[in-house]
Amino acid sequence: MDPKNVPAHEALQNRRKFLADLRCEGWPILTAKQIHSNGVFVFTGNRENFTSEIEADALLTRENGLLLGIKTADCLPILVADQKKRAVAAIHAGWRGTVEKVTEAALGRMTEEFQSNPVDLVAVLGPSACGRCYEVRSDVFTPFEKAFGKGEFLKWNEPGVSAWLDIKAANIRQLEKAGLKRENIFVLDGCTIHENGLFFSHRVESRIPHARVGRMLAVIGLSPS
Ligand SMILES: [Zn+2]
DSSP states (O other), rough: OOTTSSHHHHHHHHHHHHHHHTTTOOOEEEEOOOOOSOEEEEESSSSGOTTOOOOOEEEEEEBBSEEEEEESSSEEEEEHHHHHHHHEEEEEOHHHHHHTTHHHHHHHHHHHHHHOGGGGGEEEEBBBOOTTTTOOOOHHHHHHHHHHHHHTEEEETTTTTEEEEEEEHHHHHHHHHHHGGGEEEEOOOOTTTTTTTTTHHHHHTTTTEEEOOOEEEEOOOOOOO
């Protein structure tokens, strides 16, 4: 069966299998309503204070036995762990969130809330649209240049008209600026657009009439010590 056309009950089965493979059977997965912002939500263990309607693009916690989840299809998922202070973060960085510097906001909040030292942090960047496929126009590159400087992370296709945007590079810059060591930043190569057979891509699949665009789920959590 086409893995992209999975009925709801199979999607649930897949989620169970996913959790079993991670050895996290029965763990709740907390996901927020992602709104392409720099909003950060810190989960403190009170489930009554958390619903999937909470608007945030970065989730942080020090609680054990649950997973923070980010859903993407072209946007960049970033997972961060502080092994010393035992804290984790999951970040959703699309182009808007990147312009809003959601990654810097999340890391700043880790230091504030958990006294994380950025040199102790480890980050993983998941599959996203790559810098050779993610073509953007002035509605995107203009705010990008405003946020990062002329031509930063852009490779011009037609100068002033269209460019390719390297969203991973822009977020690596934010991680390094926040104080992470380059050797603690791990980048997965997958591209949702040119490897669309493996991944969901909003750009590719929303062009296909009647196609359902799925989302990938990136999770991070702390096991009970
Ligand atoms: Zn690509």
